[in-house]
Amino acid sequence: MGIDPKTIDWDSLGFNALETKSMFKATCKTGERWSEGKLVPYGTIALSPASGVLNYGQGVFEGTKAFHTAKDRIVLFRPEMNAQRMAMSTKRLCIPIMNEDFFIDALEQTIQDNIDYIPPYGKGSLYIRPIVWGTGPVLGVKPADEYTFIIFVSPVGPYFKGDIKPLHLKVTHNFHRAAPKGIGNAKAIGNYSASLYPSFLAKKTGFDEVLYLNAGNEKLIEEVGSANLFILKDNVLKTPRLAGSILPGVTRDSVLTLAKEKMDIEVQETDVLLDEVCSADEVFCTGTAVVVTPVGKITSENGKHIINDGKMGKITHELRSLLVGIQREECEDTLNWLHPVD
Numbered sequence: 001m002g003i004d005p006k007t008i009d010w011d012s013l014g015f016n017a018l019e020t021k022s023m024f025k026a027t028c029k030t031g032e033r034w035s036e037g038k039l040v041p042y043g044t045i046a047l048s049p050a051s052g053v054l055n056y057g058q059g060v061f062e063g064t065k066a067f068h069t070a071k072d073r074i075v076l077f078r079p080e081m082n083a084q085r086m087a088m089s090t091k092r093l094c095i096p097i098m099n100e101d102f103f104i105d106a107l108e109q110t111i112q113d114n115i116d117y118i119p120p121y122g123k124g125s126l127y128i129r130p131i132v133w134g135t136g137p138v139l140g141v142k143p144a145d146e147y148t149f150i151i152f153v154s155p156v157g158p159y160f161k162g163d164i165k166p167l168h169l170k171v172t173h174n175f176h177r178a179a180p181k182g183i184g185n186a187k188a189i190g191n192y193s194a195s196l197y198p199s200f201l202a203k204k205t206g207f208d209e210v211l212y213l214n215a216g217n218e219k220l221i222e223e224v225g226s227a228n229l230f231i232l233k234d235n236v237l238k239t240p241r242l243a244g245s246i247l248p249g250v251t252r253d254s255v256l257t258l259a260k261e262k263m264d265i266e267v268q269e270t271d272v273l274l275d276e277v278c279s280a281d282e283v284f285c286t287g288t289a290v291v292v293t294p295v296g297k298i299t300s301e302n303g304k305h306i307i308n309d310g311k312m313g314k315i316t317h318e319l320r321s322l323l324v325g326i327q328r329e330e331c332e333d334t335l336n337w338l339h340p341v342d
């Protein structure tokens with residue numbers, strides 16, 4: 001039935017799955033609509049060993065957060081973007097598509113029922129993980145005929161230990177994250193299992209994470225398995241364009257918008273060369289989990305490159321503060337990104 005929220009030390013939260021009171025659960029058969037679902041106690045679920053997800057990885061997920069704000073409200077950040085990406089990802093994996101209202105209503109129900117697990121203002125956030133799997137049995141390679149949608153939540157703090165300590169990334173020349181016309185742009189569970197071994201090797205040798213190169217052209221960078229990458233050079237902010245294998249991150253889009261509209265910085269969604277990254281003025285990665293995290297060192301087969309003396313850059317800091325300020329209602333939400341949960 002979940003841990004007692006009164007026992008949580010809000011100051012030492014990391015990025016881990018803590019058991020909360022409840023989770024949302026719905027099922028849908030092929031050809032039907034996602035229409036019903038309910039809150040059930042948080043806990044394990046039974047699956048057929050022949051389920052589509054266990055055999056062929058037919059599953060996609062989302063990640064969003066709820067914040068306790070300076071105005072003592074609970075808000076979601078741009079949940080419609082998650083709903084739209086969920087629709088895109090499910091379509092790509094032949095999973096029945098759920099409409100935005102169903103998705104957002106399910107998020108709201110889950111948050112309301114787990115409200116006691118939302119960290120106090122300024123102490124972190126409630127990470128929300130909507131996930132949908134093919135749970136009907138299959139043997140041949142084909143879509144399952146039944147699907148299960150779950151939303152579980154966990155109070156979280158920083159994704160990386162040390163929070164905004166600049167990362168040391170290892171450029172891998174041995175593995176690709178996603179094929180150009182594969183499923184890199186969908187939030188498919190298989191993309192993340194593909195990143196486990198490269199990430200394990202990098203961490204074992206003292207790096208924080210892996211920077212992947214484009215599978216079609218290894219002069220170009222792709223993303224950091226769990227986050228998008230940005231570089232700043234001569235006051236131009238660049239990030240790899242969404243050409244099929246890059247995940248369309250909500251934070252990626254938010255940072256592009258804030259830089260352009262609030263900070264008057266030129267932004268480019270374009271091809272980004274590894275050489276440009278290594279000589280950039282600032283480098284950072286973005287994601288719901290990582291927020292805006294600076295990169296201080298990059299090691300590739302050409303050696304180690306120190307970015308901005310290994311420190312967080314000024315623009316990186318400003319973008320992070322602006323984004324977090326909006327999410328916590330310390331800054332005005334002029335872009336209408338917040339979705340209050342009553």
Ligand code: COI
Binds near residue numbers: 226288
């Ligand atoms: C997120 O940033 O929410 C993600 O989904 C990344 C995840 C792999 C931790």
